[in-house]
Amino acid sequence: MNQDLYIHGLSKTFSQITALHETNLVVRRGKFTTLLGPSGCGKTTLLRLIAGLEIPDTGTIMMGEEILFSAERKKDIPAHLRHFGMVFQDFALWPHMTVFENVAFGLRAGKRGKGFASVRDKELRTVVLEALDMVRLSGMEDRYPHQLSGGQQQRVAFARAVAIRPRLVLFDEPLSALDAVLREEMRIEMLSLVRDLGLTALYVTHDQIEAMSMSDEVVVMKSGHILQTGTPEVIYGCPAHPEVARFIGKSNWLGSERALFRPEHVRWEQEQADQHAFTVEILHVSYVGDRYEIRILAENGEQWTAYHSIRLPIGQQMHIWVSPQHIHQLEA
Numbered sequence: 526m527n528q529d530l531y532i533h534g535l536s537k538t539f540s541q542i543t544a545l546h547e548t549n550l551v552v553r554r555g556k557f558t559t560l561l562g563p564s565g566c567g568k569t570t571l572l573r574l575i576a577g578l579e580i581p582d583t584g585t586i587m588m589g590e591e592i593l594f595s596a597e598r599k600k601d602i603p604a605h606l607r608h609f610g611m612v613f614q615d616f617a618l619w620p621h622m623t624v625f626e627n628v629a630f631g632l633r634a635g636k637r638g639k640g641f642a643s644v645r646d647k648e649l650r651t652v653v654l655e656a657l658d659m660v661r662l663s664g665m666e667d668r669y670p671h672q673l674s675g676g677q678q679q680r681v682a683f684a685r686a687v688a689i690r691p692r693l694v695l696f697d698e699p700l701s702a703l704d705a706v707l708r709e710e711m712r713i714e715m716l717s718l719v720r721d722l723g724l725t726a727l728y729v730t731h732d733q734i735e736a737m738s739m740s741d742e743v744v745v746m747k748s749g750h751i752l753q754t755g756t757p758e759v760i761y762g763c764p765a766h767p768e769v770a771r772f773i774g775k776s777n778w779l780g781s782e783r784a785l786f787r788p789e790h791v792r793w794e795q796e797q798a799d800q801h802a803f804t805v806e807i808l809h810v811s812y813v814g815d816r817y818e819i820r821i822l823a824e825n826g827e828q829w830t831a832y833h834s835i836r837l838p839i840g841q842q843m844h845i846w847v848s849p850q851h852i853h854q855l856e857a
């Protein structure tokens with residue numbers, strides 16, 4: 526059965542602000558797709574429209590052949606019947622419910638949960654305990670959210686979202702409330718769970734590292750528009766738009782924003798005859814542990830970034846070389 530999600534012409538305006546301009550997007554079954562963009566670009570709006578938590582002004586949302594929303598046909602399947610899981614930034618757990626009850630709540634509310642009448646229901650109990658075991662929270666089912674750490678709370682939220690075996694899991698910045706170390710751990714843990722369960726994920730973040738490291742497909746957004754969709758490698762290596770290049774990684778521009786190269790492609794000695802040579806001045810040196818990040822001033826007045834294994838003297842004039850295949854031309 527086709528379980529890809531198709532979004533066509535979807536838009537949303539709140540009073541004066543168009544949070545999402547008419548947007549098309551396909552989320553492939555079994556893939557990890559990420560909406561990436563700065564705060565306010567419309568990521569949450571798009572996610573909430575897909576979830577059925579907000580009503581679009583125009584467009585259609587389809588899961589395979591099934592119409593979930595159509596402005597034209599005045600069709601709108603309610604959120605709890607879409608059979609999607611959701612994980613939010615603030616975890617959104619019920620504070621007065623135990624861990625067990627929080628996970629069971631999702632099962633009772635959803636389409637699949639029709640048979641689950643009471644907490645004592647044996648099958649429900651099995652499903653909840655399995656979900657908690659999966660996120661390594663066995664034995665914590667009688668605790669309340671405030672008795673758990675941030676990471677544990679987010680794992681409860683994840684268990685609740687996936688216990689219903691959703692056909693799509695929507696994540697809205699689920700890790701941004703956690704500290705940096707835990708965030709990286711949870712990134713790996715969540716991604717393995719999504720992969721092991723064969724889930725389809727649509728993930729929202731403003732963190733480019735998160736997007737690049739987790740996703741099969743990255744959707745770069747700005748001001749309510751999608752700028753580019755592609756694998757992390759394509760988004761980084763072949764940005765289609767100056768804004769994409771600027772938002773992801775560091776870019777060294779060769780004038781007028783039509784061509785760029787990345788810092789890791791700067792050579793400090795000539796290696797091949799066809800390499801382009803540039804005379805530069807060392808402006809600033811930052812030690813970042815595994816290397817020095819060097820800010821350089823190019824002849825064209827642009828400031829570029831490069832890496833080196835030693836601390837170069839500030840003010841020094843030097844030459845750098847870049848291979849033609851590493852210079853990416855943006856299409857007009």
Ligand SMILES: Nc1ncnc2c1ncn2[C@@H]1O[C@H](COP(=O)(O)OP(=O)(O)O)[C@@H](O)[C@H]1O
Nearest residue numbers: 539542543544563564565566567568569570571
């Ligand atoms: N319920 C709302 N009422 C009014 N404006 C909103 C509402 N939700 C979002 N917006 C506006 O829509 C734009 C996109 O917001 P949002 O989708 O939350 O962006 P993101 O998740 O990328 O930070 C912002 O300008 C925001 O202020």
Ligand SMILES: [Mg+2]
Nearest residue numbers: 565568569570
């Ligand atoms: Mg948001």
